Amino acid sequence: MNSNVHALNRGTISKRVAAGRPERADVEAAFRTIIRWAGDDPERPGLIETPARVVRAFEEYFAGYGQDPTLILEKTFEEIEGYDEMIVLRGIRFESHCEHHLAPITGKAWVAYVPSGRVVGISKLARLVDAYAKRLQIQEKMTAQIANTIDEVLKPQGVGVILKATHHCMTTRGVHRPDTDLVTSRMLGCFRDNPLTRQEFLGMID
Ligand SMILES: Nc1nc2c(ncn2[C@@H]2O[C@H](COP(=O)(O)OP(=O)(O)OP(=O)(O)O)[C@@H](O)[C@H]2O)c(=O)[nH]1
Numbered sequence: 001m002n003s004n005v006h007a008l009n010r011g012t013i014s015k016r017v018a019a020g021r022p023e024r025a026d027v028e029a030a031f032r033t034i035i036r037w038a039g040d041d042p043e044r045p046g047l048i049e050t051p052a053r054v055v056r057a058f059e060e061y062f063a064g065y066g067q068d069p070t071l072i073l074e075k076t077f078e079e080i081e082g083y084d085e086m087i088v089l090r091g092i093r094f095e096s097h098c099e100h101h102l103a104p105i106t107g108k109a110w111v112a113y114v115p116s117g118r119v120v121g122i123s124k125l126a127r128l129v130d131a132y133a134k135r136l137q138i139q140e141k142m143t144a145q146i147a148n149t150i151d152e153v154l155k156p157q158g159v160g161v162i163l164k165a166t167h168h169c170m171t172t173r174g175v176h177r178p179d180t181d182l183v184t185s186r187m188l189g190c191f192r193d194n195p196l197t198r199q200e201f202l203g204m205i206d
């Protein structure tokens with residue numbers, strides 16, 4: 001993997017991408033061009049503030065590029081009396097954007113792990129999902145990134161991540177299949193090796 005792709009996957013913007021980052025005014029101008037291309041007048045009152053608004057919205061959609069997901073899991077708790085059963089945060093809502101069409105992906109994540117001597121605050125699992133969701137994504141990659149980060153940072157006995165999401169590029173355009181959702185999973189350690197652990201986790205998905 002080249003270092004720029006690696007840097008993006010790890011959650012920090014590579015130097016090359018950061019150095020070539022356009023100015024806000026350039027991005028607003030680009031949205032004025034898109035509005036003209038769509039057939040409307042970016043100078044009319046209803047649209048005059050739209051490019052600036054869209055840039056602010058995109059800052060929210062893509063806030064994950066400014067976050068290092070490994071830091072989210074930095075603080076751990078070790079006074080757990082030897083707790084070594086599964087920990088599952090269920091139904092974590094997320095919003096992302098597909099890297100092919102920039103269309104919304106909306107769904108839920110189930111994040112589980114079996115700890116090995118330390119646990120993280122449960123809110124951090126939701127923050128981790130957001131750090132990867134707020135980027136241009138495909139669902140398989142996002143699923144793997146969440147699981148891999150927990151595995152690498154916490155070094156637990158195992159990790160399971162399941163994502164169930166609706167891709168608006170499929171529901172509102174193109175093939176137009178409004179009732180579909182895509183389910184992806186990544187199982188590591190005991191979730192991959194032990195069928196009972198896997199089964200226990202899968203039993204918690206609705
Ligand atoms: N595997 C995967 N595919 C995705 C995801 N999000 C969107 N896609 C698909 O990415 C594909 C891009 O295909 P292309 O043929 O290059 O694009 P397109 O002509 O717009 O395709 P259509 O959506 O079929 O109209 C489409 O089939 C999308 O449904 C994702 O998270 N994972």
Ligand SMILES: [Zn+2]
Pocket residue numbers: 098099100101102103167169170
């Ligand atoms: Zn898409």
